[in-house]
Amino acid sequence: MESGSLQLNGISWTVFRMGETTWLLQPNTDKGMLDIIHQTAFLLEESDIQDLRDVIPAYESLTIIFNDSDIDLKKTLSGIDQINTAPKLLPEFHEINVCYELGLDWKEIEINTRLTKEEVILIHSSIEYTIAMMGFLPGFIFLEGLDDRIAVSRKENPRIKIPSGSVGIGGNQTGIYSLESPGGWQIIGRTADSFFDVEKKPPTKLKAGDKIRFNPISKEEFDKMVAKNG
Amino acid sequence: MGKLVVIDGGLFTTVQDSGRFGFRKYGVPVSGVMDHSSFELANELVGNPKRAPVLEMTLKGGKYRFETDSVVAVTGAQMSLTVNQENAPLNSGIKVKAGDVLEFGYAQKGSRCYLAIRGKWQIKEVMGSYSTYSGGKFGGINGRSLQKGDQISWHDSSSDFKLFEVPIDRVPYYSTKLTVDFVPGPEWSWLSKEAQKKLLNTEFIISSKSNRMGIRLESNSKIGIEKRDMRSSGVIPGIIQLPPNGLPIILMKDGQTVGGYPRIGKVLDNHMDRLAQLPLNGVLRFKKITEYL
Numbered sequence: 001m002e003s004g005s006l007q008l009n010g011i012s013w014t015v016f017r018m019g020e021t022t023w024l025l026q027p028n029t030d031k032g033m034l035d036i037i038h039q040t041a042f043l044l045e046e047s048d049i050q051d052l053r054d055v056i057p058a059y060e061s062l063t064i065i066f067n068d069s070d071i072d073l074k075k076t077l078s079g080i081d082q083i084n085t086a087p088k089l090l091p092e093f094h095e096i097n098v099c100y101e102l103g104l105d106w107k108e109i110e111i112n113t114r115l116t117k118e119e120v121i122l123i124h125s126s127i128e129y130t131i132a133m134m135g136f137l138p139g140f141i142f143l144e145g146l147d148d149r150i151a152v153s154r155k156e157n158p159r160i161k162i163p164s165g166s167v168g169i170g171g172n173q174t175g176i177y178s179l180e181s182p183g184g185w186q187i188i189g190r191t192a193d194s195f196f197d198v199e200k201k202p203p204t205k206l207k208a209g210d211k212i213r214f215n216p217i218s219k220e221e222f223d224k225m226v227a228k229n230g
Numbered sequence: 231m232g233k234l235v236v237i238d239g240g241l242f243t244t245v246q247d248s249g250r251f252g253f254r255k256y257g258v259p260v261s262g263v264m265d266h267s268s269f270e271l272a273n274e275l276v277g278n279p280k281r282a283p284v285l286e287m288t289l290k291g292g293k294y295r296f297e298t299d300s301v302v303a304v305t306g307a308q309m310s311l312t313v314n315q316e317n318a319p320l321n322s323g324i325k326v327k328a329g330d331v332l333e334f335g336y337a338q339k340g341s342r343c344y345l346a347i348r349g350k351w352q353i354k355e356v357m358g359s360y361s362t363y364s365g366g367k368f369g370g371i372n373g374r375s376l377q378k379g380d381q382i383s384w385h386d387s388s389s390d391f392k393l394f395e396v397p398i399d400r401v402p403y404y405s406t407k408l409t410v411d412f413v414p415g416p417e418w419s420w421l422s423k424e425a426q427k428k429l430l431n432t433e434f435i436i437s438s439k440s441n442r443m444g445i446r447l448e449s450n451s452k453i454g455i456e457k458r459d460m461r462s463s464g465v466i467p468g469i470i471q472l473p474p475n476g477l478p479i480i481l482m483k484d485g486q487t488v489g490g491y492p493r494i495g496k497v498l499d500n501h502m503d504r505l506a507q508l509p510l511n512g513v514l515r516f517k518k519i520t521e522y523l
Contacts, residue, residue: 016416019496020522022466024416041255054254056464058488063464065254069499069522135257135487136462138366179366196256198356198368203256 006074009040013062020069021053025062034132034144037062038209042089047080057208058133059144091130091209096176098125098167098214099222102190105155109169109186112152123147124188125214129174133208139178139196143212146174158184165191167214178204189214192225232349233297236380240292240334245351245370245382248281250359254487260467261361261369262483264342264442264506268306271400272346275303275323277391283353283360285345285376289510291334292376294345296326301348301391307340307404307507322395340404340507348391349384365443365484402504407513410501412470413522416463417492420455421472429453429494429516434478436512442484444471445505447514452476455492462488468502470495470516480505498523 003016005028016024027036041057044064054065066076100121103109110117129143151172159182162168166177168185177183178196196204206212217225246269249262263269263286270280291309296302304311304320311318312333318324320343326332337343353360353370362370371380421429434447453476465471469481471491480497481489495516497505500523508514 017413017522018416018464018493019466019468020499022464022496024464053251056254056487058463059461061463063466065466067251133462133488134255136489137486138257138259138363138368140257142462181365198366203253203258203357208255 006077008077008080009036009043011036011040015073018063019065021066021071023064023073025064026060027062033060034130035209039089041208043080044077049076049080056133056135058135059142089207089209091211092207093211093213094206095213095215096191096193097217097221097225098189098191099217099219100124100189101219102222104166104187106188108155109150109152109188113150115149120150120188121216123150124169124174125216127213129212131206131208131210131212134204134206137177137179137181139176139204140181141176141178141195141206141212143174143176146172148172152186154184155186158182162187163190165193167191189216190222192222192229194229231298231352231383232300232347232386233381233383234300234347235295235297236376236378236382237293237295237331238378239376239380240287241290242288243285243292243376244362244364244374245283245353245360246286246362247283247360249483250357250361250363250369253357254464257487258357258366259363259443259484259487261359261363261442263344263361264483265306265344265503267402267503268342268344268507271321271396272303272305272344275305275321275394275396276301276346276348278346278348282346283351283370284347285382287334287343287345289341290336291343291345293331293333295331296328298328298386300326300386301393302326302332303346304334304343305346305396306343307337309337309343310335319395321401323391323393325393337509339509341509342506347382347384349386351382351384353382363484402507404504404507404509406509406511407515408504408508409515409517410505411498411517411519412495413498413519415469415493415495417460417472418494420458420492421453421494422456425453425455429478430518432515434514434516436508436510436514437477438510440510442482444482444485445480445508445514447478447480449477453478455494458492460490460492462490463493465489465493466496468497468499469493470497482506
């Protein structure tokens with residue numbers, strides 16, 4: 001099928017063929033879309049589908065990639081439609097220690113939000129976020145749930161290098177740069193925790209759908225944690 | 231144990247194989263060789279499994295000293311190739327002796343060449359692949375391009391390998407002009423009819439900012455697109471993104487896993503090898519087809 005719709009995990013999805021081996025699926029619903037996408041991504045991976053190569057959950061879509069181009073998508077996914085008997089994704093909770101002192105863009109954030117640094121920290125660390133997705137780069141973590149009051153536009157000139165563990169705000173999103181990388185988000189703090197290790201299987205203990213809360217720590221505590229993590 | 235020492239890593243030489251699969255949900259690009267057919271051919275010429283790791287060399291190949299007798303082959307871009315300063319053939323198995331120096335010049339036709347060495351390379355796999363992803367600093371040799379002093383070693387299977395060369399009709403000719411076929415992507419309809427026409431009628435130039443992440447295109451005529459909200463969504467190599475500046479980017483092997491720019495099309499997989507060989511300032515045109523073959 002080139003495009004159309006199909007039933008998957010008890011829901012109707014709009015399907016678009018995006019490549020020889022790749023399909024883009026969008027749930028035909030507005031309600032709880034992110035949760036549906038996470039649950040379905042998990043279900044697909046647990047279902048032992050032949051030749052399934054990659055499943056990429058994102059905010060409003062699910063991209064699935066197969067090893068081969070001669071896949072009959074409807075047939076391949078037809079059995080995966082029993083929401084009651086299917087395995088369920090169990091979100092885990094992670095508390096992440098953040099040293100807000102190590103933020104790089106406080107001036108810009110205070111001007112843009114018209115709030116003090118302390119007020120921004122209080123708001124940012126009081127919310128329970130959901131991991132919406134990982135990517136664009138390894139271990140980059142997009143979080144859903146930022147309070148509109150502390151939304152700040154991206155930097156005019158993106159940085160060439162953002163240190164690993166940086167916590168940032170980009171528009172109405174917040175997230176973590178697990179690895180050192182370029183980027184345009186406003187940096188409000190840094191965590192000493194490491195979320196991406198190529199030696200580990202899987203490379204991160206976090207997964208889409210998990211819950212996160214930030215816990216403010218001092219520079220002294222941060223330094224101690226860095227020392228401890230080696 | 232076979233071994234080579236890097237005297238000069240050239241412009242950008244990395245270890246690559248067929249890629250890293252199953253980790254895109256963590257943001258890990260597929261990586262792997264840019265020109266798959268040249269890669270498989272190089273391995274075939276030395277009798278390796280067709281997906282064994284090779285060195286991918288970009289624009290200028292560098293200089294390598296072999297510490298042991300070895301069987302090697304070079305495919306892909308036409309770079310001048312010498313063994314101890316004597317011309318050596320491309321697209322053919324070559325026997326080198328301990329102490330021999332293999333030296334590459336600049337690419338004359340094409341952009342990337344592939345060096346295969348007979349044997350099982352002693353490189354650690356990362357997430358199931360030998361491929362270097364320099365953006366994430368992992369894979370290959372220390373997650374980066376080769377530098378002077380780096381070494382690669384391998385278990386040689388047998389030295390009595392019978393050399394052969396590729397029949398001339400299997401050696402690709404690399405032009406500086408290319409038309410690639412694409413199938414419209416999810417956001418194709420965001421382009422006005424006029425903009426769609428413009429895309430198909432424009433000769434784009436390959437920008438020097440192109441790399442393994444993406445081929446960036448330049449042109450005086452920008453492809454305008456209606457600004458709409460788009461939340462990041464999955465992308466793959468071959469996707470043609472259209473950023474607000476109106477200049478398309480074709481995502482390549484180290485391309486990101488998700489993106490927020492409109493995906494106006496996807497270049498056919500079997501045109502990607504040629505695209506990877508198009509040189510800087512090469513000319514590219516798009517041809518729209520209706521479905522994947």
